[in-house]
Amino acid sequence: MSNSSNIILGVLAGTAVGAALGILYAPDKGENTRNKISEKASATKDTLAQNALELKDKVANTIASEKETLDNRVENILSDVSYKTEDVITTLETKLKQLKAKNRSLQKTS
Numbered sequence: 001m002s003n004s005s006n007i008i009l010g011v012l013a014g015t016a017v018g019a020a021l022g023i024l025y026a027p028d029k030g031e032n033t034r035n036k037i038s039e040k041a042s043a044t045k046d047t048l049a050q051n052a053l054e055l056k057d058k059v060a061n062t063i064a065s066e067k068e069t070l071d072n073r074v075e076n077i078l079s080d081v082s083y084k085t086e087d088v089i090t091t092l093e094t095k096l097k098q099l100k101a102k103n104r105s106l107q108k109t110s
Helices: 003-025 030-109
Strands: none
16 A cells, blocks of 8 residues: 555544544533534545545556556567567578578588
8 A cells, every 4th residue: 555545544544533522622512412422433434535546546557557658568569579689680591691602612612
C-alpha cells in the first residue's frame, strides 16, 4: 500500500476514534448518544467505502499504466533484438562469402 493510502487510513481511523470518544464523554442521554454513535459509524462507513473505491480506481489506473509501459518496453526490446539479429546474419553472410571465396582459391591451386 502506498504512503498516501496509509496516511488516509490513519486520518480516518483517528477521526473515527476521536468522534466516538467525544460522543461518549459528552453529557447527553443514552439514546441520543447511541443515535450519534450510529450516525457517526454510518458516516465513517460511507467515507471508508468511498475511499476504498477511490483507492481501487487508483490501483486499476496504475496497473493499466504500468502494463502499457511494460508492453512498450517489450516491443522496444523485440525491435532492438530484431535489428541486432539482422546485423549478425549480415556479418555471418559476409564471412561465409569470404570463406567460400578462400575455399575456391584453395581448391584451384591444388
